[in-house]
Amino acid sequence: MSGQKKVQVTPRNLKLLVQERIYNPQLRKNLSRATSTTLAKRADVVADFTQWEEMRSAASEIKDGVIANLDTYLEQFEENAVSAGATVHWAADAQAAQSIVYQILRDCDAKLVVKSKSMTTEEIRLGHFLEEQGIEAVETDLGEYIVQLAGELPSHITAPALHKSREEIGELFAKKLGIDRTNDPEALTAIARDVLREKFLQADAGISGVNFAVADSGTICIVENEGNGRLSTALPKTHIAVMGIEKLLPDMQSLTLFLQLLARSSTGQRITSYTSLIRGPKAKDDLDGPEDLHIIILDNGRTDILEDDDLRESLNCIRCGACLNTCPVYQTIGGHSYGTQYSGPIGAVISPSLLGVEEAGKMPYASSLCGACAEICPVQIDLHHLLLHQRRKYIERQGGNPAERLLFRLWMMTMKHAALYSVSGLLGRLAGTIFGGSNRTLPVPGWSKSREFPAPAPKSFKQLWKEHGSER
Amino acid sequence: MKVSLFVPCLTDQFFPQSGMNMVRVLERLGVEVEYLDSQTCCGQPAFNTGYHDEARVLAEKYIRLFDSSDADYIVAPSGSCTTMVNIAYGKLLSIPEDLQPALEALQRKTFEFSAFIVDVLKQNDVGAEFAGKVTIHDSCHALRELHIKQQPRELLRHVKGIELIEMQHAETCCGFGGTFAVKHADISTEMVDRKIAEIHSAGVEYVTGVDSSCLMQIEGRLRRLNSTVKTLHIADILAGDA
Ligand code: SF4
Numbered sequence: 001m002s003g004q005k006k007v008q009v010t011p012r013n014l015k016l017l018v019q020e021r022i023y024n025p026q027l028r029k030n031l032s033r034a035t036s037t038t039l040a041k042r043a044d045v046v047a048d049f050t051q052w053e054e055m056r057s058a059a060s061e062i063k064d065g066v067i068a069n070l071d072t073y074l075e076q077f078e079e080n081a082v083s084a085g086a087t088v089h090w091a092a093d094a095q096a097a098q099s100i101v102y103q104i105l106r107d108c109d110a111k112l113v114v115k116s117k118s119m120t121t122e123e124i125r126l127g128h129f130l131e132e133q134g135i136e137a138v139e140t141d142l143g144e145y146i147v148q149l150a151g152e153l154p155s156h157i158t159a160p161a162l163h164k165s166r167e168e169i170g171e172l173f174a175k176k177l178g179i180d181r182t183n184d185p186e187a188l189t190a191i192a193r194d195v196l197r198e199k200f201l202q203a204d205a206g207i208s209g210v211n212f213a214v215a216d217s218g219t220i221c222i223v224e225n226e227g228n229g230r231l232s233t234a235l236p237k238t239h240i241a242v243m244g245i246e247k248l249l250p251d252m253q254s255l256t257l258f259l260q261l262l263a264r265s266s267t268g269q270r271i272t273s274y275t276s277l278i279r280g281p282k283a284k285d286d287l288d289g290p291e292d293l294h295i296i297i298l299d300n301g302r303t304d305i306l307e308d309d310d311l312r313e314s315l316n317c318i319r320c321g322a323c324l325n326t327c328p329v330y331q332t333i334g335g336h337s338y339g340t341q342y343s344g345p346i347g348a349v350i351s352p353s354l355l356g357v358e359e360a361g362k363m364p365y366a367s368s369l370c371g372a373c374a375e376i377c378p379v380q381i382d383l384h385h386l387l388l389h390q391r392r393k394y395i396e397r398q399g400g401n402p403a404e405r406l407l408f409r410l411w412m413m414t415m416k417h418a419a420l421y422s423v424s425g426l427l428g429r430l431a432g433t434i435f436g437g438s439n440r441t442l443p444v445p446g447w448s449k450s451r452e453f454p455a456p457a458p459k460s461f462k463q464l465w466k467e468h469g470s471e472r
Numbered sequence: 473m474k475v476s477l478f479v480p481c482l483t484d485q486f487f488p489q490s491g492m493n494m495v496r497v498l499e500r501l502g503v504e505v506e507y508l509d510s511q512t513c514c515g516q517p518a519f520n521t522g523y524h525d526e527a528r529v530l531a532e533k534y535i536r537l538f539d540s541s542d543a544d545y546i547v548a549p550s551g552s553c554t555t556m557v558n559i560a561y562g563k564l565l566s567i568p569e570d571l572q573p574a575l576e577a578l579q580r581k582t583f584e585f586s587a588f589i590v591d592v593l594k595q596n597d598v599g600a601e602f603a604g605k606v607t608i609h610d611s612c613h614a615l616r617e618l619h620i621k622q623q624p625r626e627l628l629r630h631v632k633g634i635e636l637i638e639m640q641h642a643e644t645c646c647g648f649g650g651t652f653a654v655k656h657a658d659i660s661t662e663m664v665d666r667k668i669a670e671i672h673s674a675g676v677e678y679v680t681g682v683d684s685s686c687l688m689q690i691e692g693r694l695r696r697l698n699s700t701v702k703t704l705h706i707a708d709i710l711a712g713d714a
Pocket residue numbers: 157265316317318319320321322323324346373376377378379380381383
């Protein structure tokens with residue numbers, strides 16, 4: 001597998017990371033099997049609704065409303081969460097969030113932490129940070145557990161180990177857990193369960209993400225399919241939930257709509273197996289639940305997106321992963337090629353804002369702009385248009401590659417003047433005659449390695465039109 | 473009825489026959505056709521790559537030029553370039569205030585060729601004949617921005633002698649994507665290979681579509697692979713009178 005990391009994992013190396021992966025037949029098989037299965041399941045359950053499109057519009061409108069009044073909703077959420085007994089923390093960036101978590105864990109003297117699947121904690125590299133601090137943080141979602149064992153990033157928003165076949169997982173388990181090799185998914189799951197059960201029972205704290213935060217009740221909602229989320233948040237004495245500022249929904253009624261959209265879009269289920277609604281820590285007569293509930297609300301670049309009229313829409317994202325599944329580029333290169341946690345169309349849209357243009361400015365170019373992402377997005381984000389905005393911002397801020405800039409300048413000057421344009425067309429035809437030969441092909445850097453490029457036609461349309469005119 | 477032709481630079485330089493075939497079909501349908509000789513490019517390559525200043529210069533030129541025409545409609549043999557004018561101008565590429573009214577008027581009367589025949593002229597039989605097995609590739613901009621799916625099929629179904637065969641995943645991108653095809657040539661090539669696998673398993677002799685750019689990508693790869701399958705713009709088929 002492409003496990004030997006020769007190339008440093010960063011979006012700056014996107015092209016090299018693609019090179020490492022694109023011709024790996026096993027990876028391509030895994031990607032195509034996983035994405036096509038999920039897409040087929042999704043199509044099946046979306047067909048339940050004749051009003052699916054209306055549901056998408058309604059969801060998009062609700063999110064637009066929340067994002068437009070985010071400060072009010074955040075205050076409302078905090079107030080309600082606090083009155084339910086939770087402690088709310090605000091983190092400006094990844095580092096701030098890490099220190100808040102560390103402080104909480106130190107206060108409760110935690111040595112072992114169980115984590116349920118969360119992209120937001122991936123974003124702030126929390127697992128990595130805790131390891132550095134000498135706190136064991138075990139991923140308890142099977143997919144996350146697999147990538148943690150492999151020392152990799154998740155390659156998909158909702159299916160972290162989607163890039164691996166069961167044979168590869170069997171091999172990994174044998175190597176890392178010192179067990180006999182098996183490829184049987186049930187056996188592998190059972191092995192992971194055994195390891196994780198111990199951890200759940202010993203854990204001092206549980207860390208989770210948040211799928212939705214309901215403002216009018218201060219409730220957080222977590223959806224998952226393995227029950228590990230529920231265990232991570234209910235068994236240990238302390239529960240820390242990390243959420244981006246954009247996770248809010250106004251009320252319970254809208255939550256119903258979003259749960260329907262999320263389950264169908266992400267895994268092709270009518271409803272996820274476990275939907276936990278958590279409002280405050282364990283109450284006096286509750287049988288279980290944590291004694292302390294901490295909610296960390298993270299900015300980490302999101303307010304920059306919020307202030308940007310062109311990109312604000314991307315905060316509507318509910319991280320369903322459907323745009324990754326349907327993206328022909330993602331299907332070809334997989335999540336790891338992007339070099340960061342958020343991959344695929346939504347990753348290419350938000351990463352330049354979250355990580356900076358220096359680091360991730362080229363990600364939006366790894367797209368053919370086909371728009372399949374926008375077509376599938378349950379909250380109707382115009383992803384391919386946002387990619388175009390990000391490309392403009394990249395050129396505005398970076399100036400682009402000087403040679404490319406010059407080329408577009410010259411091209412524009414030529415196109416601006418019909419006469420110049422005609423002359424350059426003539427030159428092109430001349431080149432075609434000289435270099436094209438009988439094959440009628442022109443060598444074009446980048447293109448011609450794998451494809452023929454046609455030589456210009458013997459006569460342009462402009463010429464043919466003139467002749468046509470004199471015929472009439 | 474008078475139509476002003478919007479002939480994209482790619483068509484003008486590389487596929488002029490398709491442009492002329494569009495003229496033939498329109499004239500056969502009794503439409504008066506004009507061509508504004510000083511048109512060049514709508515600016516899409518620069519726009520898609522992020523160079524909006526350069527693209528805007530051409531957009532302004534385009535708007536001024538076509539605003540000077542008294543034609544009832546503007547018709548282009550390309551879903552992608554129609555999208556540039558109808559969707560990108562003004563919404564994704566900022567246009568000076570004073571050109572806004574002219575732009576809006578142009579957007580109301582600009583159509584992709586096959587959609588123009590079916591939706592505006594209300595015709596589905598252009599009296600064409602064509603012998604061969606044909607499949608159609610849905611170009612992304614035509615499909616997802618302009619919702620063009622049935623129009624070209626309806627026209628093709630009425631062509632005498634044609635055998636129209638749908639391939640699997642007709643709606644999946646061919647991997648062209650403008651400068652993407654060069655910047656990420658390896659991804660682009662893998663994508664077109666998937667498309668070509670579908671074309672081959674459909675068992676056709678020809679692939680058609682409403683955009684020469686996608687067809688150039690598909691043809692470029694077909695030729696490199698020494699395939700016998702040929703590409704034809706839909707105007708090439710509709711102009712056929714055997
Ligand atoms: S952008 Fe849309 S499709 Fe993609 S992950 Fe977010 S909600 Fe899902």
